[in-house]
Amino acid sequence: MALHLLKLIWNRKRTNFLIIIEILLSFIVLAAVSTMATHYYRNYQAPLGYSYERIWDVHVRVPRGLDSTPEIERERLARMVRLIDATRMMPEVESVSHLQLGTFRDWEWNSDTKINGRQIEFNGNRGGDELAETQSITLVDGRWFSREDTGQNWDAVVLNRRMARDVFGDTRAVGQQIPQDEAPRPGQPADRPRRVVGVIEDFRQFGEYSTPGNYVFMRNDIVTAANAAIPDADPAAAAPADARTQVAAGVELPSIIVIRVRPGVTAEFEERLVKTLQTLAPDWSFGMQPLTDIRTSYLRSNYLTPLAILGLLAGFLLVMVALGLSGVLWQNVTQRIRELGLRRAKGADRERIRRQILGELALMTAIAVIGGLLLMAQVPMLGWLGAVPKGVYATSLGLAGLALFALTMFCGWYPSVLATRIPPAEALRYE
């Protein structure tokens, strides 16, 4: 019977061509939508790596002129330490730390490095010693930064699990130094060695829908840097200070104070804290918000609204396709009423007629889906997949194919039922 149906489809290729093209285009739309949906669903399912409940972010804005000197920078760091200490003293605060690049914001430190002959891309950040505790960052091996990392001849780093696997494979990352393939640029000092002190589950700075990637945390030891002496102009005469300047290397003024508040803290706390901070740093400005609010607004503007619009458009398109397909199939069946009557006269029962119509449709769908798959297979070959893993793409194509079969069967079902309602004698007379 399948061969018979294939013959019919082939011999009616002019009529069927348009149906197949319509199904093929629908497949491409569905494949794109399902790839996005699957990609974002998988991202959402992956661990975020930290908590945003009861976390408040204080965005510290420091006016920076062209007059910055090491002394001014040190004073700024010292003032930041005082702000954090003052925050810690407040009874509503459970824990406090600092972060260079805040979460759920489009602040990015994206870099790559060559390690063991492989180019490894990563996102980086700098955090304080209490950040893991404050933001409940999930450690899977080793430890977070602590005072014991001060004064070492290496910089402490914490990697996420993915980065640790990328760099060290199955070997345990904790205690190892990150290998550096690249030589320092001419005239530049060699980078200090970076030693892995801990591995975290993840730190998805850009939220649940972002693509999980490699992540590196550097220790931002602002306390030591704030207390460090300013090196002399003559480096040769500053041997004891040399170690201290090394400690200060890689330290940046944090832009976010991260606070974990006690349960039940209300918005009134925000006002009091900002007043306190403003007293300590009158020329700095502070923006304070619960991280849940920042997250909601960030996800809405970056993911949910665009996805909803795209989903709505795709849904509308699919409804139009479904209506169009139903219409075309109904017309197709109507034109074949006499043929269907003949088939019933020759021994086909209603069920067989229904199965034949749906079988023809399934074959046409299969042809369209195979054509669509050949076209869509070009996407990864041309490198257009972006952050979407190939496995997710392949799964999405499979899902799109299945959904399309379901859609065409749904669209073909009613015309097939109508076709079998006409008694054979009447169908044979049908004009």
Added chain:
Amino acid sequence: MIHLEQIQKVYRTDRIETVALADINLHIGQGEFVSIMGPSGCGKSTLLNLMGLLDEPSDGKIRLNERWVESYRDRDLAKMRNRDIGFIFQTFHLIPDLKVVDNVELPLLYRAGTGKQRRELALEALDRVGLSSRVNHFPSQLSGGQQQRVAIARAIVGKPIVLLADEPTGNLDSQMGEDVMGILATLNADGTTIVMVTHDPQKAEQTHRVVRLFDGRQVQ
């Protein structure tokens, strides 16, 4: 073979009730060649459709090949149409998108058998109607007489016990009509029961018996 008892067929719409057939009692024995005659609209084709289980009577009973069929479900009726009955229509009803041989194979698709068996039976049937040289043609490439012979091959390919022909020569010129009647006579001589609707008294004379209808009633 075919037994009709007190058959009535009434077509009803919202306002109108049309009696197509009333009080039809008819028996057609095995090996008979019977023609049904009557003016247009007297119910000849309706009667043939009822005999062929293509339609259901409003009242009365039908027995085909010793089986009363009024309680049969769609699937059972389809099986009987496939195994026991062959249809020939005035307008041939060939599927234009299928080759001659594929058209002839059509009834065999609805029963068990391999593609090779189907092909052998179809070629054999086409050989019987003298169309062996046209197996790979499409219906549009054939004359009216050849198309009707394809339709006859399709009707006999499943070796039915009865052939129901609805004005099989109605769309053909006299020579082609005679050819078709010759084929039907040969099939009847081989034991196939044939019931034929016709307007043509000359064609009716070539059959064993004539059933005449007038206004949905059997008059002879």
